Amino acid sequence: MLLEQSIANYLSLQPYEYINTETAEDGKQRLLHLKSTKETEDVQCPFCSGHVHICGNYSMRLRDMPVYPGTRQDVEANYHRYRCQKCLRTFSEEIPFKYPQTRITERAASWISSFLRFNIPITTVQKITGVHWDTVKHLHKEVMAEAIAERKKELAKNGYRPKHLAVDEFAIHKGHKYATCVMDLDEGDVLWVGKGRTKADFSRFFQEIDMNYLSEVEAVAMDMNASYNLLVTEHLPKAKIVYDRYHMQAQFAKDVLGVVRLEEARKHSAQARKMDEEGFSKAEVKAEKRLYSEVKGARWILLAGRDSLSEEKSAALMKILDDHADLSLCHAMKEEMSRLFDLRDALEARTGWKAWFEGAKASGIPALVRFAELKEKRIDGLVAHASHPISTGKLEGFNNRIKVAKRIGYGYRDEDYFFSLIQYFSISSVKYKSPKKT
Ligand SMILES: [Zn+2]
Numbered sequence: 037m038l039l040e041q042s043i044a045n046y047l048s049l050q051p052y053e054y055i056n057t058e059t060a061e062d063g064k065q066r067l068l069h070l071k072s073t074k075e076t077e078d079v080q081c082p083f084c085s086g087h088v089h090i091c092g093n094y095s096m097r098l099r100d101m102p103v104y105p106g107t108r109q110d111v112e113a114n115y116h117r118y119r120c121q122k123c124l125r126t127f128s129e130e131i132p133f134k135y136p137q138t139r140i141t142e143r144a145a146s147w148i149s150s151f152l153r154f155n156i157p158i159t160t161v162q163k164i165t166g167v168h169w170d171t172v173k174h175l176h177k178e179v180m181a182e183a184i185a186e187r188k189k190e191l192a193k194n195g196y197r198p199k200h201l202a203v204d205e206f207a208i209h210k211g212h213k214y215a216t217c218v219m220d221l222d223e224g225d226v227l228w229v230g231k232g233r234t235k236a237d238f239s240r241f242f243q244e245i246d247m248n249y250l251s252e253v254e255a256v257a258m259d260m261n262a263s264y265n266l267l268v269t270e271h272l273p274k275a276k277i278v279y280d281r282y283h284m285q286a287q288f289a290k291d292v293l294g295v296v297r298l299e300e301a302r303k304h305s306a307q308a309r310k311m312d313e314e315g316f317s318k319a320e321v322k323a324e325k326r327l328y329s330e331v332k333g334a335r336w337i338l339l340a341g342r343d344s345l346s347e348e349k350s351a352a353l354m355k356i357l358d359d360h361a362d363l364s365l366c367h368a369m370k371e372e373m374s375r376l377f378d379l380r381d382a383l384e385a386r387t388g389w390k391a392w393f394e395g396a397k398a399s400g401i402p403a404l405v406r407f408a409e410l411k412e413k414r415i416d417g418l419v420a421h422a423s424h425p426i427s428t429g430k431l432e433g434f435n436n437r438i439k440v441a442k443r444i445g446y447g448y449r450d451e452d453y454f455f456s457l458i459q460y461f462s463i464s465s466v467k468y469k470s471p472k473k474t
Contacts, residue, residue: 052113052133066109068100072116072129079118079129086122093117096131099140099167101147108166111141138171145175152179155466173453180460187225187463197252198222202428203241203264204280205233206435208454215451216241217458219431221257226434226462229455235263242271255424259283260414279417280428281377288373288407289339293366295403297331297338300360304328331356331363338367341374362401369396369404377421385422389415437461 051074058067079088094117100109115129135145144167151161152175162172198220205214214233218241219226228241253275258264260279268277308324330352337345337353345353357364372392379385393415396408411418438458460466 064107066103066107067097068109068111069114070111071114072131074116074129076116076118081118081120081123081125082127083125084120084123086120088118088120090116091119091126094128096134097139098131098134099144099165099171101141101144138174140167140171148172149175149179152176173450177453177456180456183463183466184456184459191223191225196223197249198227199252199254200257200424200426201227201250201253201255201275202257202280202426202431203238203262203268204259204428204431205262206438208451215455217431217434219434219462221426221430224430224434224462224464226459229458231451233262235267238264238267242267247271255420255426257424257426257428259428260411260417261287265417276420276424277417278420278424278426279414281421282427282429282432284411284418285370285373285377288370292401292403292407293338293363293370294335296362296366296401297334299403300363301328301332304331327359331360338363338370342371362399365399366401366404369399376418379422380425382419382422386415386419389418434458434462 051072052070053073055069055071058069059065076088076090080086081088093114095112095114098111098113100111102109111133113131113134115131117126117128119126133142134140135142138145140148144165148161148165148167148171151164152158152172156164158169158172158176161167162169165172200221202219202221203216205216207213208215216230216233216238217226218228228245230237230240230244250272253272255276255278256264256268256272257278257280258268260283265277268275304324304327308321308328311324312321334353334356337349337356340349342350357367369392372388376385376388376392379388393408393412396404397412399405438461
């Protein structure tokens with residue numbers, strides 16, 4: 037029979053012999069019985085090379101590849117346990133067609149791995165093959181490690197060295213668990229992912245990476261609020277620190293524009309209350325209350341770039357700015373900050389940032405003064421953006437991919453697995469063939 041013949045071929049190099057096949061009545065399950073034919077004289081003790089004798093016969097059931105879709109095939113392999121006559125230790129005979137650290141056959145493993153190489157979601161692979169989640173995950177880890185090593189080899193072959201890096205944190209679970217991620221901005225490869233976001237957590241990057249690979253790094257983009265800069269200066273003294281414009285602008289929006297806007301709104305609301313008490317007309321109180329709502333609701337138009345506003349919104353913005361001097365000043369500072377980040381001349385940028393900080397500190401607006409005092413020390417990293425206009429934006433964009441990785445893998449339950457997924461999905465050859473939706 038063809039099938040038995042193929043099993044014989046499959047096992048031809050093994051000291052195993054095919055006995056029979058048990059088929060369930062509905063034909064959906066097959067169990068192949070195989071028996072070890074190894075001669076005891078050919079076995080040596082792995083500890084002392086002494087002679088052995090059989091001290092037990094056992095069997096192990098392995099999941100095999102099904103012959104027809106929708107069916108299941110298992111292999112029951114009989115094997116021996118031996119005792120050494122010299123050192124008396126016991127050991128089991130290896131089953132050569134068993135895939136290491138799993139309960140599946142070699143050929144089932146390569147079947148499953150081929151699905152995984154095409155980035156078929158792991159839950160789908162599990163459904164198709166009926167193999168346990170842990171086993172599929174184990175194989176997936178191997179497929180990914182292989183691809184990551186392959187990628188490293190490919191880059192090393194051309195003597196490649198990244199010139200621009202980005203480092204940033206991201207949340208694993210909403211808000212309470214973080215990881216730190218380092219990306220090669222030139223190629224888009226994630227070089228490293230590690231648990232936590234402290235300085236100590238990030239220091240592991242420099243311990244784990246081949247420093248020679250980083251020998252040509254010119255600039256590293258990062259959030260200025262993190263303490264990454266200290267370690268980068270220590271380990272990559274030639275690299276420039278570039279503070280990420282998006283983090284800086286977002287913080288300005290929140291800590292300055294947001295605070296001043298709410299402060300102005302609060303003034304209107306207090307004024308309306310006072311007018312009410314002092315017997316102003318209903319219409320006058322109502323007008324004051326409308327001002328309160330306008331300012332409170334102006335978050336978006338204050339943050340938006342002028343070009344993106346409609347005529348109507350633009351007029352609303354002008355009105356608010358005309359009526360509120362502090363807001364108007366902060367809004368102008370926001371626009372100027374954006375312009376400074378667009379500069380590509382370091383000297384011009386330094387002059388510009390200096391003027392920006394002086395202006396901010398002289399404004400008398402507490403939130404703006406505080407912001408300027410905090411950031412002024414970091415001026416070098418802001419100026420560096422002119423010569424190295426890099427940001428952590430690419431890494432942030434990669435966050436979406438991380439979300440897909442989470443869906444495909446439920447990977448965050450096993451952090452090492454999840455971190456491998458992130459690295460794996462950053463490889464360009466993987467990026468373009470992975471499914472967008474699962
Ligand atoms: Zn022995």
